[in-house]
Amino acid sequence: MTEQHDVVDIIRTKRDRGELTDGQIDWVIDAYTRGVVADEQMSALAMAILLNGMTRPEIARWTAAMIASGERMDFAALSRPTSDKHSTGGVGDKITLPLAPLVAVFDVAVPQLSGRGLGHTGGTLDKLESVPGWRADLTNAEMLAQLEDVGAVICAAGAGLAPADKKLYALRDVTGTVEAIPLIASSIMSKKIAEGTGSLVLDVKVGSGAFMKSREDATELARTMVDLGTDAGVDTVALITDMSVPLGLTAGNALEVRESVEVLSGGGPADVVDLTVALADEMTRAAGKDVGTDELRAALADGRAMDVWRRMISAQGGDPDAELPTARETETITADADGHLAELDAMSVGVAAWRLGAGRARKEDPVQAGAGVELHARPGDRVTAGQPLMTLHTDTPERFERARQALEGGWRITREAPPSSPIVLDRITAEER
Numbered sequence: 001m002t003e004q005h006d007v008v009d010i011i012r013t014k015r016d017r018g019e020l021t022d023g024q025i026d027w028v029i030d031a032y033t034r035g036v037v038a039d040e041q042m043s044a045l046a047m048a049i050l051l052n053g054m055t056r057p058e059i060a061r062w063t064a065a066m067i068a069s070g071e072r073m074d075f076a077a078l079s080r081p082t083s084d085k086h087s088t089g090g091v092g093d094k095i096t097l098p099l100a101p102l103v104a105v106f107d108v109a110v111p112q113l114s115g116r117g118l119g120h121t122g123g124t125l126d127k128l129e130s131v132p133g134w135r136a137d138l139t140n141a142e143m144l145a146q147l148e149d150v151g152a153v154i155c156a157a158g159a160g161l162a163p164a165d166k167k168l169y170a171l172r173d174v175t176g177t178v179e180a181i182p183l184i185a186s187s188i189m190s191k192k193i194a195e196g197t198g199s200l201v202l203d204v205k206v207g208s209g210a211f212m213k214s215r216e217d218a219t220e221l222a223r224t225m226v227d228l229g230t231d232a233g234v235d236t237v238a239l240i241t242d243m244s245v246p247l248g249l250t251a252g253n254a255l256e257v258r259e260s261v262e263v264l265s266g267g268g269p270a271d272v273v274d275l276t277v278a279l280a281d282e283m284t285r286a287a288g289k290d291v292g293t294d295e296l297r298a299a300l301a302d303g304r305a306m307d308v309w310r311r312m313i314s315a316q317g318g319d320p321d322a323e324l325p326t327a328r329e330t331e332t333i334t335a336d337a338d339g340h341l342a343e344l345d346a347m348s349v350g351v352a353a354w355r356l357g358a359g360r361a362r363k364e365d366p367v368q369a370g371a372g373v374e375l376h377a378r379p380g381d382r383v384t385a386g387q388p389l390m391t392l393h394t395d396t397p398e399r400f401e402r403a404r405q406a407l408e409g410g411w412r413i414t415r416e417a418p419p420s421s422p423i424v425l426d427r428i429t430a431e432e433r
Contacts, residue, residue, distance in 0.1 A: 078109050181221050240428065
């Protein structure tokens with residue numbers, strides 16, 4: 001077979017800050033998926049994109065080419081509108097767990113295709129797999145049936161959805177090009193557009209525990225993804241949210257499921273509840289439902305969201321009444337002075353949870369269901385010397401030392417209470433461009 005383009009010419013074009021044509025983009029994605037373009041060649045192109053960027057038309061075409069590499073799902077047969085959420089990942093980010101059933105209460109179908117954790121960021125599927133019997137892998141037919149019956153599903157994306165992205169993501173992970181905003185945006189949006197949801201809310205995190213460390217980068221990523229969704233006909237909005245501090249009081253797998261159940265029972269940490277309600281408000285409005293935050297909070301308090309959670313877990317083989325796994329060993333870290341907890345670094349807590357066994361360094365690594373970090377104080381709280389600040393959980397106590405090392409310098413106690421800050425920092429819509 002004679003190839004239409006020369007990959008070296010494409011690499012040179014982007015190296016020299018040129019703009020790729022639609023034909024070049026279509027070919028290079030297809031050729032890489034077929035194995036005609038070698039990993040080292042795609043690595044060079046990815047690095048050129050990281051350094052020199054892409055135009056909006058280039059990113060849109062790159063995303064479309066990745067979608068075209070696989071199948072597209074269709075939810076048109078459902079009796080209710082669809083809305084989905086994607087988070088760029090953080091520490092203690094269990095929001096999907098209470099969010100999906102909460103939105104489904106209001107006759108909106110939530111097709112939440114989720115992933116596994118890597119490094120310091122937790123994975124939704126890892127968390128839910130701590131529920132005995134629960135399974136992540138569903139066929140498209142099973143997913144559609146559950147959406148119609150229950151209204152919410154959290155599951156793994158099928159292998160047929162944007163396979164080019166799966167191959168390219170693995171390459172970016174080992175070539176120092178994960179941070180390329182055009183490639184992050186197209187990676188996320190190719191899967192979400194191929195998934196076929198009618199509307200999408202993006203939770204773009206910024207801060208020490210996020211991939212985006214600055215507001216400028218987070219805003220650029222959010223705007224790029226909103227543009228991609230809008231151009232593809234998906235009603236898309238992004239919230240930029242704070243990830244300088246862990247979400248809630250837990251970072252782990254079963255620990256975060258327990259906290260999510262507390263939220264679904266009308267309790268739980270205020271920041272987790274507030275972000276869940278904020279995202280649910282965006283999702284229901286995008287789906288044409290005039291619900292409002294007061295009614296969303298009521299659905300958490302009165303058990304309606306919990307009812308959907310129980311049905312959702314049961315539909316995927318899980319037992320919502322089963323005891324969740326607990327770690328065999330714990331160790332408590334205490335405050336070394338009186339005062340106010342002024343800082344609690346999300347990255348430090350995330351790395352500690354990872355080192356305790358809650359996360360993985362490679363995609364094939366196992367995780368411990370009960371491992372993680374349980375927090376007993378949040379920034380602004382008054383603490384006294386000797387008071388527990390956090391409890392470390394693991395099945396393998398030899399991990400405690402490296403977890404403690406990750407936490408060194410990760411919190412600060414001061415005489416004065418720090419100023420409070422909102423969790424939602426900005427809202428990005430298509431109309432703002």
